Amino acid sequence: MLGTSLKIAQKALKRNKLRTGLAVLGMTIGVAAVLTMFALGTGAQQSVSSDVKSAGTTLIFVRAGNFTRGGEESRIPTGLGSATSLMPDDADAIARISGVKYVSANVKYRTWVEDGGQREYTQVVGADSDYAKQYDWSFVKGRYFRHGAVEDAEPVVVLGSTLRDKLFGDENPVGKQVQIHNQPYKVVGVFETADEDQSDTAVIPYTTAQKTVGTSSIQMITVSAEQAGDATRISQDIRTLLRTRHHLDNQPVQPAGSAALGGLQMPGAGSGGETPDDFTVKTQASEALTKGLNTSVAAFILANMPQMDQTNSQEMAGTLSRAGSTMTALLAAIATISLIVGGIGIMNIMLVSVTERTREIGIRRAIGARQRDVLQQFLVEAVSLSAFGGVFGIVLGFLAAVVITQVLGWPAEISVTAVALAFGIAGLTGVFFGFYPARRASRLSPIDALRYE
Amino acid sequence: MTPNVPVISIKKLTKTYQMGDVAVHALRSVSLDIQAGEFVTVVGPSGSGKSTLMHILGCLDQPTSGQYFLDGKDVSRLSDDEVSTVRNKKIGFVFQGFNLLTRTSALENVELPLLYGPDPVSATERRARAMAALEAVGLGSRYEHHPNQLSGGQQQRVAIARALLNNPSILLADEPTGNLDSRTSVEVMDIFQSLKKERGITIVLITHEPDVAAYGSRIISFRDGVITSDELNTRRRTARGELAELPEPLEESA
């Protein structure tokens, strides 16, 4: 019976090709709109969340030394940076904490970088092979140095684009030599970053930097968390890990949240007179907040706002999901409207078709067609229309997504789910808007239908 | 079917059409019993209510009042599905205006009753049976023609082939020979008479030609929605014998 209905529908739809085409077109546009909106929505969401990730709320900085040392009440940050408490092994250990994506040991110093005539006094950063990924640098020339270069402490360097401009102008420096601290280094890449300070640095393997400085320790470890909201938890894990590794004490570390109990605490001083940390752990969020402040003031603020970065990332997540739901609501509205318009087109065509074919319905009923046979026949017709619309709409939606991505540069992401959903919605629209005309046809009294002029 | 239960039994049937303020009484309290195997012809002037009665008998229309028992069952109590099955299996209907599907071949028109039958019939069987029915009415070679490519008489014969396809036990024919020449009319009457004789089919036939009415076994006269006479036909014509006497047509109709 379904096969028969399909045949009848095919015949009826072929009879008036232009009309069928227009009804299908309406549905096509509806489905294409749904799919394109979906694609853009998913793409936008993905790029927003990758923006947030690369915006660096996920970075944690572990520095050697502390504001206070040896239990002194002094707030002079003598220990910070100049301490030798952090070792490359610490970085390896941190890399094994769950939720940690990249870890890079750092040794930094300021010195002269020169190329023949030009001399620039600037920051030289010794880093590991994942450092470029941590900051999401893009390489305009060459590439970042590989892990082998770090293992072998090779004299290679990548230059920030600002520094490259100062030293080489527009020239491509890759393959050329520069002198850093009077040692020859081979330039392997030029990176670009929005951070102006970073853009003016020269980055070399941290092992090479260790040799230059003459140390086996490192100054800093840059840690990337997998997820933004995880930074606080990872910071605490790092603190626990390093205290154990550095044999500071066996007492469990006071959770950072204890500050909420009331008393203002000094950083690292602990409550029970325990040995203070010989390192400092800060998230990028707290670093941003205290940037430019006197270190002791910053330390004071941070000690009393232990949840700050967490709040920050939660807020960020909240804003994101609010933006996400606004976007979703908007897309849903557009999709709904276009589908309703497409559906009304189908309903219109079906009503016309029912009216036009009233006598045919009467004849079929007189010959023994049941109400449900007539209902099915017209439903199949309506669903065929919308299914064709669905197929063409998916094709059109794909094209539209591709064109929009190419022309406007908006990211678009078409998933199987979106395609299945668009097709399913098309079918449902056909059933929904086809039902009324089909029911009307099936409810006609046979003799009235036969007499219809 | 017990012989004393009439196949068709109507009691005080009325049908009134309300046209604004005017009420048109198409049927005024008609009572009638028809036994299995009868060949009833209904005559009467135009507008006397013959077609109206036929539509009610064919379960296509409902009376304004009165009852209709088909095989002893009150039709008004049947569900739509049951009535549809009755129309499909039990009753064959030849309409006054043919009622063929346009833009559909003669063969497909004749096949239709098999599409809506309760038991599925394969496409090949449908085709074979429809083809045989078309050949029986002399249209075997016209099976691909659409109704608008057929003459009135040919369309009428397609309608007859369609009505007979599901071997109905009741055949209701509203002026089935209205558009046919005398020889073809006699041929159609021959088909009807042999159906009655061989299969015991019950036939109700409307006509306003007295010589066509004479083929029936019982003649009912209608006027203004009431039966004015209802008598057995003593001088019944037999189509088979007449056909033998008629000259062969010059041109094959097919």
Ligand SMILES: Nc1ncnc2c1ncn2[C@@H]1O[C@H](COP(=O)(O)OP(=O)(O)OP(=O)(O)O)[C@@H](O)[C@H]1O
């Ligand atoms: N749908 C309708 N609405 C209003 N009046 C109707 C309708 N159908 C039939 N009638 C009226 O009912 C009466 C009987 O009509 P019917 O078609 O039964 O006549 P008939 O005997 O078949 O005539 P004919 O020999 O010309 O076919 C007529 O007066 C007609 O005008």
Ligand SMILES: [Mg+2]
């Ligand atoms: Mg009539």
